[in-house]
Amino acid sequence: MLKTNDNTLFVDGVSALELADEFGTPLYVYSEHRIKENLNEIRTSFLNKYPNTHAAYACKAFCTLYMCKLLDEEGFWIDVVSGGELFTAIKAKFPPGRIEFNGNNKSEEELVMALDYGVERIVVDNVSELYHLEKLCMDSGKKVKILFRITPAVTSDTHEYITTGRKDSKFGIPLDEDILYPLIQYAIESKAFEFLGFHFHVGSQLLDTKSHLSALEVILELMLATKQKFGYDIKDFNMGGGFGIKYTDSDNPLGISDFVDPIMNRLDEFCSDNNLIRPHVSMEPGRFIIGDAGIQLYRIGNIKEIPGVKTYASVDGGMTDNMRPGLYGAKYDATIANKADEPKNAVVDISGKCCESTDILIKNLKCTKPETGDLLAVFSTGAYGFSMANNYNKIRIPAVVVISDEKARLIVKRQSYDDMILNEMI
Ligand SMILES: Cc1ncc(COP(=O)(O)O)c(C=O)c1O
Incomplete structure (x- = not known):
């Protein structure tokens, strides 16, 4: 380039x-060429290699009409975290069926927007959001697919300000069993939701796989517990983003396959050992793409x-x-x-x-x-x-x-x- x-x-x-x-x-x-090369790496190392997967662009990294249109043409999904990002995607005619909505404090206006536009899924970040969203669904007669963002309580080797997975984090539902399991049961049973599964995002600009792999173990245990306690098969798992890039000569970033292969292998192994159905798997990188x-x-x-x-x-x-x-x-x-x-x-x-x-x-x-x-x-x-x-x-x-x-x-x-x-x- x-x-x-x-x-x-x-x-x-x-x-x-x-x-x-x-x-x-x-x-x-x-450089459009470089953006497409980065998308191609995700295609080759993840989407084409493993069936039943999708990749969303975390558009917070660079959210413009141009980017949304390009991502649509390339067949990717978009992850939004605000009404403004959602609005931009919709204005770019991005199909709502490929939009997911993240964020730790979605306002009522934003949740209603998401339901009205018909975003494909909402990643529920905390307990109060779950009840709030359920009420909005009931009021409008809508049903929505949801995932739980889990705080996997792992530390990541990046700057403190861009680590997000440790226990003391404003993001995600904590692992405390007393909170989490009743919530999973609630989500499964609620008429307002189709409960898809779990999401984590452990940090950004990660140059090794440690925190992704530790967080994965947490999700695997949750998948198994959900099956054992509620007889429910987890349908979806989102590994977040965070894949690091080269800013200076001292950065040695990994490729997408370095992150994805061990995750997919471990997931397959765990599912077959425990008679679980391997869920649909998604990711939501921002920086890696742009x-x-x-x-x-x-x-x-x-x-x-x-x-x-x-x-x-x-x-x-x-x-x-x-x-x-x-x-x-x-x-x-x-x-x-x-x-x-x-x-x-x-x-x-x-x-x-x-x-x-x-x-x-x-x-x-x-x-x-x-x-x-x-x-x-x-x-x-x-x-x-x-x-x-x-x-x-x-x-x-x-x-x-x-x-x-x-x-x-x-x-x-x-x-x-x-x-x-x-x-x-x-
Ligand atoms: C929930 C979530 N997903 C994805 C991303 C994208 O991270 P990155 O640009 O490092 O891939 C972020 C970044 O803050 C995030 O908070």
Whole structure:
């Protein structure tokens, strides 16, 4: 996807310099080819390899009309976690029969929306949601398929802020037998629900399989207990997402098959040992599909050298368009796109333009000596950049372009100053 030619960085055959000239900076740039390659890996290693499976894109990673339409064309499902994501999918004409709805505090408005649009399944996150949803189903005469999101009480080897499966988590139903088993029975017996089974999501940017495999053991025991206690066959199991990608040279991500094969083998083995029917299996990755398909382009502005300390190169964006470094110390690699072949003999901090000291996009970046006016390309910014963008300091949200067939296409316009005050009143 990224190549250099004549000292210039190219994205799928399109010059980064021309992209910046045509669309301005900061700019989110996506490679459709890379998105499709990532989808193909999921197809080859999961969907085509194992029958009775599906894969949903966790659209929180990058939720746009374009993405929903592409995912539909590619035959994938979509996982939404809010009315806004659901609305976007529906506006893109994404079939509700392939939408699942996650989230730890779905509002009544959102649950009603989900029922009205007819999403295929709702992942129930907690006890109060179960009763709330049941009432809404009863009131409207609708029946909905549900899974329980389980907190499997496993720790994961990732940043504390993106671990989600440990016992003390705001997500999911805890494993306490006194809570869980009565709830399973309730869901099985309720006329409002078709109880499908269990879901977990143990964390994000995972670079090994440990937490998935530990969480799987918890689900297997639950499947068996559900059969033994209630005579009920679990129909569905969702392994969540979290499959890590390469941000910097120190990341060694696994492939999809590294996660999926041991999960599917263990599931098959457990089911045949215990005379259980192997359930339908699904996953819901976000970052794996979109993360390395995106880069961000920034114009370098002021350079501040503190003799004997360090050099800051400031860019025309920052934590407003990529808050991950400020939020949980996420690391990125970058290059100067107009000096792509030159030796990287400088070390600088790339700072954003926001009024926060934590607005440092990259610390200690090894790059060519930066100068005002250079174009910086930050790699693997496709996930949770645009989708977490905000208007702090009233900075506008950048435009998004996608490259396909060596052509760039605008898929999100740059926010205007007028857009920013559209809903304000004096
Ligand atoms: C429930 C759930 N599913 C899937 C995902 C996607 O995670 P990732 O982008 O790391 O694959 C998340 C991320 O927060 C999540 O909370």
